[in-house]
Amino acid sequence: MSDQAAAQATGVSTLLHNRGFVGLLVYRLLAMLSYQIVAVTVGWHVYEITRDALALGLIGLAEVIPYFCFALFAGYAVDHLPRRKLGMAACVGLFATTLALAGVASGVLPAGVGGFGALVIYAAIAVNGVVRAFLAPVYMSLFARVLKREQFTRGAGVSSVVMQTGLVLGPAMGGLLVAWGGKTSAYLVAAGFAAAAAIAVISLRVTEPPMPAERAPVFQSIGEGLRFVFNTQVVLGALALDMFSVLFGGAVALLPAFISDILHYGPEALGLLRAAPAAGAVLVGLYLARHPLQRNAGRILLVAVAGFGLCIIGFALSRHLWLSALMLMMSGMCDGVSVVLRSTILQLATPDHMRGRVSSINGIFIGSSNELGAFESGVAARLLGLVPSVIFGGCMTLAVVGITARLAPKLRRLDLRELH
Secondary structure, X not given: OOHHHHHHHHHHHHHHOOHHHHHHHHHHHHHHHHHHHHHHHHHHHHHHHHOOHHHHHHHHHHHHHHHHHHHHHHHHHHHHOOHHHXXXXXXXXXXXXXXXXXXXXXXXXXXXXXXXXXXXXHXXXXXXXXXHHHHHHHHHHHHHHHOOHHHHHHHHHHXXXXXXXXXXXXXXXXXXXXXXXXXXXXHHHHHHHHHHHHHHHHOOXXXXXXXXXXXXXXXXXXXXXXXHHHHOHHHHHHHHHHHHHHHHOOHHHHHHHHHHHHHOOOHHHHHHHHHHHHHHHHHHHHHHHHOOOOOOHXXXXXXXXXHHHHHHHHHHHXXXXXXXXXXXXXXXXXXXXXXXXXXXXXXXXXXXXXXXXXXXXHHHHHHHHHHHHHHHHHHHHHHHOHHXXXXXXXXXXXXXXXXXXXXXXXXXXXXXXXXX
């Protein structure tokens, strides 16, 4: 083994012997599995009731509105309150909403009436939006407490592997559980993962920063975080790039319609295609954990997002299940590069006392764009048709890359060594 390869292996091994870091990864994986199983099951549940692509888009809207309303306040809370307790409370909330969905699927609770026929489902998803506002800021804030600064880049790669593993296993498990055990079983398994995540985060071995003797006014503190993001071109450019690319590249939200109407498969194919992007991201994350990017990081980020847009167009044109899966896997590889680079930029550029607020702003840019992208995809599918709407989204992603490259030259020229 060469000296360089030995150093790479030693770096990863050191991270995996850090009990605090491993415990944090367990929390993230369990919460991700719960959330993803619910996402797959709810999508199939709602489409089964409505047979309407717009109804799938409304799932995202039902979650993103409360997420928007609470995200900044969640970031403030994470910067001023015990982070592990907040993480546990969020997981307990996820557990409760998932049990409510199981009640709907089993007939214990009514599924609702009206144009979309799933009012209780949408209400539970709305509560999930509030809960999810706390999950990522807690993780991002604790990440900086369990690792040294020089480990952030490699740690982001390992973290991406764990996150994307959850994105692989969660949808696959969700599809299989729905196909073989039914929707109620899928929801109950997801509830079990949420409960386990609550135990993992409250048991985490990590020193938290001392609570401030005096807390700044809520809106003043939130404004401080917003000013930091909007005055730091590298951070703002990375967030905006991912936000708009995910917003217009939200083909995953339409997978139930693609599978049913174009590929002509059942829920087991939904699990496969939902898992494909994450499978590609896992492969990239494993590579980047051993070979962290430093030079030309900005250019690589722009190329990766452009590749994501091209893969979405390829998926829209496919009429074969395995080709569709390949296109989605390649889109995940491109997105995996973007996720690792964005996470590293945020960790290196953000002061420790602002991590909760900056992470919540990142969530508004990135996390909510998934749900807004789902809504945009549903509306576009209604107006343009299923396939043209996804092609349009891929083309818009390419346009976003060009605009970002022009308006954010510091991001385009970024070398991560400048942030250490």
